[in-house]
Amino acid sequence: MAGGKGQAFLDKFAEISGRIGSEVHLRSLRDAFATIMPLYILAGIAVLINNVAFPLFLSGDALANAQYWGNSLTQGTLSISAILLCGVVGYCHAHNTGFKRDIACVVVAIAALFVTMPQAVDVNGEQVGGLFASGNTGTGGLFGAIIIGLLATMLFIKLAGVKKLEINLGEGVPPMVATSFNIMIPMLLTLSVFGLVATVLHVGFGTDVATLIKLFVQAPLQSLNSNIWGVVIIYTFANLLFCLGIHQSAISGVLAEPMLTILITENMAAYASGGFAAIQPDHYMNMQIVNTFGLIGGSGCTLCLLIATFLFSKNKTSKTVGSLALGPGIFNINEPVIYGYPIVYNLPLMIPFVLVPDLFMIITYFATVAGLINPCVVMVPWTTPVFLSGFLATGGDFRAVILQVILVALGVLIYLPFMKVHERVVAQQAAEELAE
Secondary structure (H helix, E strand, C coil): CHHHHHHHHHHHHHHHHHHHHHCHHHHHHHHHHHHHHHHHHHHHHHHHHHHHHHHHHCCHHHHHHHHHHHHHHHHCCHHHHHHHHHHHHHHHHHHHCCCCCHHHHHHHHHHHHHHCCCCEEEECCEEEECCCCHHHHCHHHHHHHHHHHHHHHHHHHHHHCCHHHCCCCCCCCCHHHHHHHHCHHHHHHHHHHHHHHHHHHHHHHCCCHHHHHHHHHHHHHHHHHCCHHHHHHHHHHHHHHHHCCCCHHHCHHHHCHHHHHHHHHHHHHHHHHHCHHHCCHHHCCCHHHHHHHHCCCCHHHHHHHHHHHHHHCCCHHHHHHHHHHHHHHHCCCCHHHHHHCCCCCCHHHHHHHHHHHHHHHHHHHHHHHCCCCCCCCCCCCCCCCCCHHHHHHCCCCHHHHHHHHHHHHHHHHHHHHHHHHHHHHHHHHHHHHHHC
């Protein structure tokens, strides 16, 4: 009876978590970040080469000339990342809701973002018109881009569904022209609404949408996701879900990764302009700590399990699965381990699978706070092998590599007793089957 109730609870928990992961607005946000992730990685490479590689053999004017290359790439990625994200959010939301005029949503979202921006920028104490602040167009404006991109797209799709607002030009008109006129009034109304909001805020309250979003949305959310304990709680539940057969991105992909990604992109921008001294302590916890130190070998840090298997396992099946999973595991792809070992619904291995990543993130965060390693300032591909990933993510800090070596060794020691318990259970089950 108790087992049935426990299973029912797990099934209900998994169902609720699955619904959260598939919620259309959160899914659109996750898809948008996945779409522009290559640009962030490119920016990370540029920052790394500009600030670590070039200074090794260049100086003075030669260094400045060489760094023009990296600065050009950051200008085309980080400096306009809010604009890019806003448009992609609009497209992804249109696609996920089945709205066929998805390109129009890109136009509306970006236009709405600029409509709500201040029309003058403070330059040396003087308000200058015709300029846009990089804090609103770059990494500092990502929260505003997300919110405005979603709201503008939602309103536009709603209005576009009203037949009375369509302008029908009749037959014989090219399809693209007919489509443009069909959505003209909804587009005008959508942008007019955002323009009205911007006007009321400016005239009545002397503020703007971007400022309000940073004050009431960005600050609280960053506080939660830059807090090591908040991140640990989210990934604890996410990895627990993975053990139940539901991919951890159903939780972490929508509740943590977008905000943690924003923090590392802001770190890249700060590092590019001012080095490690420009990194704020509330940005020490970010997506790169999770990927580089908290998910060594993939979710659950299963590379440690594979090493323990090769060194200490006497189970032929485990060694066979380990041999097949090692190649992908080096590049942090561990579905062969999760479903082949397996870890799913395997209680002895579920425990370290959930706890080891939490421990690794906590150790790395406090090592960063204590100054034992550099903060993560470069976004590297999540498939980058361990040791190389730590070196690159921290701007070429060999101490980060040493920390990863220590973490891997610690992970092997933690996984080892649970692996032994798993093998005893497997041996016992095999003996019972033979007896039958």
